[in-house]
Amino acid sequence: MSKPKIGIFGLTSCAGDQLAILNCEDELLDIVGAVDIKSFIMAQSELKAVQDQMEDSRFDLALVEGAVVTDEDEKMLKKIRDNTKLLIAIGTCAAWGGIPASRNDLEREELYQIVYGRREDLFGCHKPRPLRDFVQVDFSLLGCPIEKEEILRAFSSLLHEDVPVLPTFPVCFECKLNENLCIFKEKDDLCHGSVTLAGCGARCPSHGVPCRGCRGPVDEANIPSVYHLMKEKGYPVADVERALRTFTYNAEIPQ
Amino acid sequence: MMSRTIEVEHLARVEGHGKILVEIANGRASNVQLKLVEGPRFFEGLVLGRRAEEVPVLMSRICAICSAGHKLTSIMAIEKALEVQVSRQTELLRELLHHGMYIESHGLHLYFLALPDYLGFTGAVELAPKYPEEVKRGLGIKKLGNTIQGMIGGRPINPENAIVGGFGKVPNSEQLENLREYLERLLPDAEQTVLAFAGLKYNDFAAGPAIFYALRPEGPEYGYFGQTIVSSLGEKIPVEEYRQICNEEVVLHSTAKQSRKDGNSFMVGCLARMNLLADRLTPRAKNLLQKIGWMVPSHNPLHNNLARSIELVYSFERCLAVIDELLANGVSQEPVDVMPRRAGRGVAATEVPRGTLFHEYELDQEGRVVRANVVTPTALNQANIEKDIAGCVSHVADKNDEEIERYLEMIARAYDPCISCATHLVEVKHR
Numbered sequence: 141m142s143k144p145k146i147g148i149f150g151l152t153s154c155a156g157d158q159l160a161i162l163n164c165e166d167e168l169l170d171i172v173g174a175v176d177i178k179s180f181i182m183a184q185s186e187l188k189a190v191q192d193q194m195e196d197s198r199f200d201l202a203l204v205e206g207a208v209v210t211d212e213d214e215k216m217l218k219k220i221r222d223n224t225k226l227l228i229a230i231g232t233c234a235a236w237g238g239i240p241a242s243r244n245d246l247e248r249e250e251l252y253q254i255v256y257g258r259r260e261d262l263f264g265c266h267k268p269r270p271l272r273d274f275v276q277v278d279f280s281l282l283g284c285p286i287e288k289e290e291i292l293r294a295f296s297s298l299l300h301e302d303v304p305v306l307p308t309f310p311v312c313f314e315c316k317l318n319e320n321l322c323i324f325k326e327k328d329d330l331c332h333g334s335v336t337l338a339g340c341g342a343r344c345p346s347h348g349v350p351c352r353g354c355r356g357p358v359d360e361a362n363i364p365s366v367y368h369l370m371k372e373k374g375y376p377v378a379d380v381e382r383a384l385r386t387f388t389y390n391a392e393i394p395q
Numbered sequence: 396m397m398s399r400t401i402e403v404e405h406l407a408r409v410e411g412h413g414k415i416l417v418e419i420a421n422g423r424a425s426n427v428q429l430k431l432v433e434g435p436r437f438f439e440g441l442v443l444g445r446r447a448e449e450v451p452v453l454m455s456r457i458c459a460i461c462s463a464g465h466k467l468t469s470i471m472a473i474e475k476a477l478e479v480q481v482s483r484q485t486e487l488l489r490e491l492l493h494h495g496m497y498i499e500s501h502g503l504h505l506y507f508l509a510l511p512d513y514l515g516f517t518g519a520v521e522l523a524p525k526y527p528e529e530v531k532r533g534l535g536i537k538k539l540g541n542t543i544q545g546m547i548g549g550r551p552i553n554p555e556n557a558i559v560g561g562f563g564k565v566p567n568s569e570q571l572e573n574l575r576e577y578l579e580r581l582l583p584d585a586e587q588t589v590l591a592f593a594g595l596k597y598n599d600f601a602a603g604p605a606i607f608y609a610l611r612p613e614g615p616e617y618g619y620f621g622q623t624i625v626s627s628l629g630e631k632i633p634v635e636e637y638r639q640i641c642n643e644e645v646v647l648h649s650t651a652k653q654s655r656k657d658g659n660s661f662m663v664g665c666l667a668r669m670n671l672l673a674d675r676l677t678p679r680a681k682n683l684l685q686k687i688g689w690m691v692p693s694h695n696p697l698h699n700n701l702a703r704s705i706e707l708v709y710s711f712e713r714c715l716a717v718i719d720e721l722l723a724n725g726v727s728q729e730p731v732d733v734m735p736r737r738a739g740r741g742v743a744a745t746e747v748p749r750g751t752l753f754h755e756y757e758l759d760q761e762g763r764v765v766r767a768n769v770v771t772p773t774a775l776n777q778a779n780i781e782k783d784i785a786g787c788v789s790h791v792a793d794k795n796d797e798e799i800e801r802y803l804e805m806i807a808r809a810y811d812p813c814i815s816c817a818t819h820l821v822e823v824k825h826r
Contacts, residue, residue, distance in 0.1 A: 152434030154551045156459030162503065163551055165538035169530075172520050180518070188614030239456045240436040254440040265434050285459065287553045347549045347556040348563035352452050354553075379446070386453070 144200040144299070147179040149220055151213040152240065152268065156285035157231035161203075164288055174299060175201075199224040201298060207233040207240055207268035214274055221275040226296070228273045228279055232387050235280040236356045241268040241389040242382075253276030270390055279304065282337055284387060286352035290339055307338040311351050313339040315342035323350050329375050330383050335361035356388045398425070403800050410536050413812060415803050417788055424788035427781045429807065439767040446805070447473045448559050448734050454754065455553045455707065458813050460503070461543055462553045463496040464747035465754075465769075472754040473559050475741030477762065482729055485561045487717050492547040492557060493619055493745070494710040494717075499540025499551070500748040501665075501707045504811050505588060506533025509519040509700050512805050513595045536707070539581050543714065546570060562732040568722055575718045578711055585711045586672065586683060589704040593687035601787040601806045606659055607667035608640060609747045617668075617675040617709060619746035625671055626661070627692070634744040638751045641770045660778035663750030664810060665702035666693065677712040680705050694802045696783050699809045703748075736762040748771055749811050773812045780810055 150158055158180075164171065182377045202224035208214050221227055232238045243251065271277050275325060281290050281304075294304040310311055310322050311333035315322075323345050324331040332353035357363075363384065370380040385391075398420035418426040438457055442450050450473055467489055474481065507519040508527060516522045523530045541551035546566050548554020556563045566574075607627040612618035618663035624632040624640065632639050640661070670692035675686060682693070689701050742755045750772025757766035783806050791799055 152436065154456055154459045156456070156462070159459045159552060162507070163537075163541055165534040165541070170521065177520060180520075207434075209436070213434060223456060237439065239438075239453055242453070243437070243441050246440070246645070251437040252442040254435050254443065255435075268434075268436070284456065343549055344555045345562075345788060346564075349549070349558060352555070382445070383449070385527050386449075 143174065143176040145178045145198065145207050146175045146348055147199045147202045147220065148177065149179065149202060149204045149216070151204065151206030151217060151234070151271075152209035152239075153170075153231070156204070156232075157203075157205040157281075159261045160285040160288060161291060164292060165393065167292055170306045171295060173231075175295075192349065200365050201226045203228050203230045204234055204271060205230045207237050207270060208266075208274055209240065209268050210265050217274055221294060226278045226298075227271075227275065228281060230281050230286050232282055232284045232354055232356050233268070234271050235277075235282055236388040237268045237270050237390045238284060238387055241270075242386055244268065244389045273390075279306070281306075282355040283340060284311075287340055308359055309338050310334055310361070311336045311338050311340065311342050311345070311355070314338045314340070318342055318346050319347050321348075323348070324369075330370065330375065330380070332366075333382065334365055335363055335384075353384065354387050399796070401796050401799055401803070402675060403804055409446045410582040413807070415426055415784065415800075415807060417784060418804065419788055419792055419800075420512060422789065422792040424785040427785045427788070429648065429777055429780050429784070429812075432581075434780065439769060442756075442764045442767050445764050447477060447756070447758055447764065450756065450764060450767075451557070451559065451565050452555070454769070457771075457791075459552045460500050460691050461747045461752070463492050463548060463751070464745060464752055465558070466554055466557050467493060468743050468747075468752050468754045469756075470557060470559050470746045471743035471745070472741040473758075475743060476739035476756055476758050477559070477735055477737060477741070478739065479560055479732075479734070481561055484565070484721065484724065484726065484729060487721050488547055488562055488565060490620070491714060491717050491721075492544060494714045495540050495543030495547060496738050497540070497619075497710045498707065498714075499544065500811075501710070502533055502536035502540055504748070505592065505700060505703055505707070506530065508535070508757060508808060508811070512808065517730075535581060536584055536588070539577060542577065543574065546574060550637070556812050558731060559734055561729055561732075565726050565728055568726055571722055575715060575722075578714050578718075582679075582708075582711050585707045586679070588707055589687060589701075592700050592704040593689065595646060595700075595788060597695060599695050599697075600790045600800075601697065601783045602693075603783065603786045605694050605696075605782075607659040607670050607692070608661055608751060608775075609668045609671045610634070610744050610751050611672065612675075615675060616619065617672050617677065617680075618713075621744070621746075624744070624751065627667075628673065634753070635742045637744060637755075637770065641753070641775060661775070662696070662779045662781045662810075663772050663775050664699060665706055665748070666696065666699045667750065668746060669693075669702040669705065676705070677716075679710050679712055680709040683708055696780075696806055696809045703811075734762065736760070738762075747772060750775060771813065773810070776810050776812070777815045780807055780812065790793050 151266040191232045229235045297304040315333050323329045331350035333351040335357055336351055336353045337355040337358040367380055402415045405417040414430040416428040417424050442453050451466050451469040452467040453464040457465045511518050511522050544551045544554055549556030608624055610621040611623050611625045612621040622634050671689045684705055738758055738760050740757045744751055744753045753770040755768040756764055759765050784803050787802055787806055789803055
């Protein structure tokens with residue numbers, strides 16, 4: 141069997157999910173040996189642009205980081221989709237828009253004015269949106285950044301022609317397993333563990349720091365109940381809403 | 396001679412999306428543009444209205460490689476605004492986290508982004524079969540940096556354990572002792588890195604007079620935290636007055652703003668720090684600097700790689716000293732006080748791997764952000780990279796396009812540009 145051809149791409153992002161792959165230091169050489177990495181612009185210099193490479197290489201698997209912000213992002217994403225069998229969104233920006241989308245209630249021109257001090261569209265950019273608004277996404281690895289263990293397990297499953305199994309329960313579940321003090325109950329802090337998808341091993345609450353929801357909402361998250369509890373604790377509704385939208389503006393957030 | 400245009404369409408082995416455009420006429424560069432084309436994310440707009448303690452959560456996402464730097468600098472700026480003091484233990488743990496970032500970032504840059512250029516490969520994947528020892532050494536150093544960031548910060552990227560006022564959870568003495576042993580074990584690899592990079596040939600096609608800026612620690616040591624900016628012009632500027640050096644201007648070809656001082660470009664980063672502060676280095680780093688016979692100050696941007704390798708050893712030495720101090724004092728879980736809700740303004744600067752980083756926040760009575768400004772090293776360096784590219788072109792204009800492209804990429808890469816960082820990190824005027 142020939143090695144699967146893989147492309148790793150970044151749209152508008154901090155490159156954190158690509159870096160998370162490079163951070164698999166112990167496994168990196170094995171990964172490189174098991175798959176044929178056709179494009180990884182962060183780690184390789186190719187003589188021609190990514191677009192040119194895609195003309196003559198079709199991918200079995202494309203990992204795409206980042207949100208769609210510019211026209212170029214959209215073009216590149218569609219090109220990747222046309223040239224790959226499987227497309228995986230890596231990271232919360234690709235899956236939900238991430239932090240860059242957290243003020244999608246504002247027009248870009250307003251943000252330009254805030255940041256540049258004048259109202260002018262200089263570069264043709266749009267509100268950050270997740271990949272699935274533009275193309276079919278086969279599945280997503282969540283997190284800001286993605287978790288090393290999840291990447292490695294996903295690679296391993298795919299190499300065995302299987303579909304990766306991802307968690308379907310909230311961070312609270314993992315937090316209880318770690319026997320942590322409940323930050324939400326005991327410290328009255330805005331912890332999002334109850335409505336956030338698990339898979340990080342409850343990283344932040346295990347450090348005594350509230351979950352900020354970086355992995356996006358868990359299926360069937362009971363958000364109205366979070367609003368209710370937070371209100372009881374005296375948080376203004378606007379704060380709760382803003383906090384819930386930190387990473388996932390594009391998710392539905394019923395009050 | 397005919398005029399021609401050279402374009403490096405996708406600057407590779409850097410963080411983010413960048414392009415270089417050069418127009419050459421009569422053997423000289425008539426137009427040079429380093430285009431940072433990463434889509435804008437407006438971080439300074441995103442934090443407006445947020446409670447102060449949320450700010451570092453968002454700001455560390457500006458860039459993954461220096462997420463710890465953005466995290467710590469935003470924390471320190473918020474603490475200044477709120478007049479929050481932290482313990483010596485917190486200061487030491489922060490320094491350790493910061494060095495974890497340096498070890499990872501410098502290791503990644505030297506072995507995987509820079510080395511392929513000097514040995515004639517397109518990337519580390521291609522390098523691995525021919526230079527397995529170097530690649531493994533690089534991976535080992537990088538992993539150590541991530542281990543430190545994971546232990547102190549809670550994870551290697553976006554270290555959420557670092558918060559305004561201190562840390563969520565502190566490591567225990569056994570963890571620190573193990574880390575100490577790990578550092579001792581890899582110290583020879585860090586020293587070997589200096590010798591390996593001293594053995595490479597650094598073309599001087601981009602060397603030209605430059606102005607250097609760096610943050611200077613208050614004490615007599617080399618370091619990455621301080622309250623004063625110093626320059627090769629002999630200036631001393633308090634960090635609160637950082638706008639003196641970054642009167643940024645919008646340029647149409649880039650989504651990052653450029654900085655010039657009195658119309659001149661300038662350099663920040665490893666080479667600037669080494670040029671200004673080398674006499675303050677730790678003993679092993681200083682000895683190695685002498686041993687390889689590299690004379691500082693140097694005006695060759697490619698020498699950033701030598702400076703980077705020396706700084707790698709410096710970080711190892713500091714980590715060991717910091718751990719010794721922590722162990723001698725005994726580490727304890729310190730409670731973090733509830734943040735005061737009050738108005739204030741705070742500016743903090745740190746030296747991050749690519750140069751000086753500034754964060755500034757203004758808070759209202761409820762402790763919410765009303766104004767934010769971030770100036771990153773790549774934004775500061777952008778004009779100087781263009782200057783060096785123009786200088787290089789006049790030396791090598793007789794070469795073919797492909798070769799010139801390779802040189803230009805090497806120059807840009809030597810600055811280790813972090814394009815996500817630089818993009819749209821400009822002044823916020825929102826009242």
